[in-house]
Structures are given as structure tokens and as C-alpha cells.
Amino acid sequence: MELVAYDAHQLFNWLVDRDDFLLLDVRNEAEFGRFKVEGPYPFEMVNIPYMEFIEHEDESVAKVPPADKIRIVCAKEGSAKYVGEILKARGREDVGYLTQGIKSWGNLLVPVELDTGAAYRLFQFRRPGKASCSYGVAYQNEIMIFDPAKNIKAYQEFADQNGWSILKTVETHRQADYISGSQGLNQESGAEIIAPAADFEGAAFSYTPAKDGNLLRFSAGGPQVKVIHTPGHTPGSTSYLIDNRYLVSGDTVFIYSMGRPDLGGQAEAWAKMLFATMRQKIITMPPDTQILPGHYMDWTEANADLAFVAPLGKIIEINDAIYSIDEEAAFVDYIEANMRPQPEEYAKIREINAGLVEADAEEQDVLDLGKNECAASAMAEK
Numbered sequence: 001m002e003l004v005a006y007d008a009h010q011l012f013n014w015l016v017d018r019d020d021f022l023l024l025d026v027r028n029e030a031e032f033g034r035f036k037v038e039g040p041y042p043f044e045m046v047n048i049p050y051m052e053f054i055e056h057e058d059e060s061v062a063k064v065p066p067a068d069k070i071r072i073v074c075a076k077e078g079s080a081k082y083v084g085e086i087l088k089a090r091g092r093e094d095v096g097y098l099t100q101g102i103k104s105w106g107n108l109l110v111p112v113e114l115d116t117g118a119a120y121r122l123f124q125f126r127r128p129g130k131a132s133c134s135y136g137v138a139y140q141n142e143i144m145i146f147d148p149a150k151n152i153k154a155y156q157e158f159a160d161q162n163g164w165s166i167l168k169t170v171e172t173h174r175q176a177d178y179i180s181g182s183q184g185l186n187q188e189s190g191a192e193i194i195a196p197a198a199d200f201e202g203a204a205f206s207y208t209p210a211k212d213g214n215l216l217r218f219s220a221g222g223p224q225v226k227v228i229h230t231p232g233h234t235p236g237s238t239s240y241l242i243d244n245r246y247l248v249s250g251d252t253v254f255i256y257s258m259g260r261p262d263l264g265g266q267a268e269a270w271a272k273m274l275f276a277t278m279r280q281k282i283i284t285m286p287p288d289t290q291i292l293p294g295h296y297m298d299w300t301e302a303n304a305d306l307a308f309v310a311p312l313g314k315i316i317e318i319n320d321a322i323y324s325i326d327e328e329a330a331f332v333d334y335i336e337a338n339m340r341p342q343p344e345e346y347a348k349i350r351e352i353n354a355g356l357v358e359a360d361a362e363e364q365d366v367l368d369l370g371k372n373e374c375a376a377s378a379m380a381e382k
Contacts, residue, residue: 003084004096006071008108011098012128014071015039016306022067026050026074026083027102035370037073037105038128040299040306050079053086061090069094076101103365105129109154111136112307114246120223122246124292124307125154130178130370132295133308135248139222142167145191146240146248147294148181150364152188155181166191168216172250172294173237174199176263176346179368180353196229199236204355210238230281232274233259241289247312250294253282255301255310258322259294262339263346268332275331283323287313343370 014021016039023045025032032047046065053060064070070092074080080097087095098104106129114122123136127149135146136158143164145155159166169182169191183205185191193207194216200207212229223243230239233251237259240248251259258278261270289312296308303309316323325331345367351357352364359367 001093003081003088004071004094005099006096007099008104008129009110011037011071011105012039012108012110015041015043018043019069021069021071022046022065024048024064024070024072024083026053026072026079031075031102035102035106035129037102038131038298040302050074050083053083057086061086064092071096071098073098073105074101076103102129103369106365106369107149107151109134109149109151111158112305114307114309116243116245118223118243120243122242123158124309125149126306126308130295130368131297132178133293135292137223137225137242138162138164139218140220141165142218142222144168144170144216144218144225145181145185146170147172147175147250148185150179150181150184150368152181152184155185156188165189167218168192168194170210170216170240170248171195171200172239172248172252173234174350174353176342176350177295179349179359179364183355196236196238198231199234200354202354202356212238216240228281230277232261232270232277234264235270235273237277246290246292246309247285248292252277253291253312253315254293254295254297255291255308255315255318256297257319260339261335263342267335267339271332271335272328274335275325275328278323278331279326282312283316285312287311287316291315 018041023037025047026049028049048060048063072080072084077100084095084097108129109125109127111123111125116122120137120139125134134148137144141164143159144167148155148169166185166189169185171182182193186193194210195207197209210227212227214227216225226241228239228241230252231237237250237252239250239252261267261274290309291312292309301308325334349367352359
């Protein structure tokens, strides 16, 4: 049996279907510790660095647990193939390598449709390698994309498969943890960029400001999409209320915790904005408002359909330690007590997302790799 080539979509499906296999990650310990494959259910995974197979082949092969099916992950592909050939030569039969390496997992987008019971269609694009979510709202032959990742090919193919044109690409804020696909979608499809001016002032590309209270419209009616300014994570942070039912909350409201307000280096000032947003805008919404978050912490937050969506009332209950704070000073103290260093690459990603700095595809993959660090607390008590 030849060495098997598999892709990130296949890996995701195996994880969802609870296939019995061993995932062997041969990156070095530092890379593995920073970012690894995660799935909705437990699975067997070991990290044995590629260099150990080169320097100590016998000992490294002996460390690989018994398994009928072995799937190998490395940084770019070549190291996984090398280790795979060693294991094949040592008698392991069903062995495969991840094509394009870990970056293909990091860029993977997997759509799931949310059942609205309405004439429009609503999709969550889960990005398991980043623990982030983007969204699509489609009506008749058009779709709006909210907070797109840089894998614009995935959105374009999805739209084409369904006979939709991408009408708008909508930003909740200027992202720090991943590179946005809005500029690419605008260049490739002509989609109008909607973005909050407080975050994108001075951007090197044209966009339509997202103004509080405005409505985003399809060409032929469709669901109402209301712009709601929800500052705090950033000064421009904006949420979008779809059909008075679904709130695309960006990094303002998560199922566990809320968006940290310290990434811009102005923790106290932004925490005060976030407190006002929480008390005056979020908790005053109907408790059955369905929150569509920009990120999740892990798969335990997903529902039975493996989608990340929850009613606001439940979220407030889960995060009582945050939402029960009714004094600004106490809220600022809470934020400061939970502050932690932000990844160094976040500053450059912000510049790229404003079009002020360019980076080639390889550098973007490096900057963009790894889980987000956008929550206000680690929620260790979860």
C-alpha cells in the first residue's frame, strides 16, 4: 500500500466522524506547543519531532504507538512524507501525510448552515485551526460575508457552487489575530467593503463606513441587517443584527468570556468602553437573541450540529463573573487582573488589515498560524 496523501478537509471529517487513527505530529516541540490540530472529540495524537527520526531512527519509530491507521502532520509536507516512508519501511501499512502541511489546517474553512426557518440562508464558516468563525447571509442570488479569513478562494467557491455573487464583505473590527480576506474579496469579486471608521480611518483602501443604526441591504429585499456600534474590544467594534434574531458579535461577545480590550495598548480606556457596551447595549437585548461569536475557546462550546451559537441569556448566565459587574471601576479591575501578553505578530497583522503593510503569501501563513488570543479571560473555571 502506497503512502496516502490526505488534505485538511479529510482530516476534519475523520475527527468529526470519530475515525480510529493516530495523528503523528513531527514538528518541533515549540511549534507543536504553540499550535496543534484540535477536534470536537478526543483522538490519539503524539508529537515526535522529525529531527529525532533523522538522528535516532530506531528509538523514534519505537515511540510511535501501535495503530492500524497513522496520519502524519508537519510544517510544509516534506518531513511528514519522509517519516511516513520510514514507518512504511518498518512495516506500518496505512500511513498518510497532510498535503501542504499544517498551514492547510490553519486555513481550512468548514461551513455549517444554521436553521433559520426563513427565506434567507445563514452560514457559519468554522475555522478549526484558528478557533474562529466567519459568517455568510444569503438571499436570492447574493451573499454577504462577515469577518472573512484570508482564504478567499473558499468563500468564492462556496458562492459559485450556490449561484450567489458576493455583494458585501463586512468587518466587525480591525482584526489583530488573523489576516482579513475583505481586501482580497473586493479585488477579486468587487464586493463592497463595510467597516467601522473608528478602526479603519487611514486605511489604504476604500470602504463604506459602518454607521450605528444603519441597515445593510440586499438588492431585492431580504433580511434586515442592522449596524450596532459595540466598542470596547476596539474603539470601532461593531456588531450586526440579522433579522432581529442573530447577532454577529465579532470579538465583543463570546460564548465564554468577551473580547479583551487591551490589544491596542489602552486597556483602561477601552475597558471603560466595553463596560458601557455591556451594560447599555448587550444585556438590554432580548435574551433569546442568538449570538454568533467571532471566536471560540474549544469545541465544548459547539452545539449538537457542531456550530458555535447560543442565546444571549445563556451566555450571560455562563459568564456571570463578568456580566454581574455593575461598577465601571470593578470591571476595569477584572480586565486588568486577567490581562496577559498578546502575540508579537498582532501588531503587524493590524497593519496588514488596514492595507498599510504588505506581506507575501508565505509570510501571511506564518503570521496567521495559531489559535486566537482575543478573550478577556481564560475562563479557567469553565
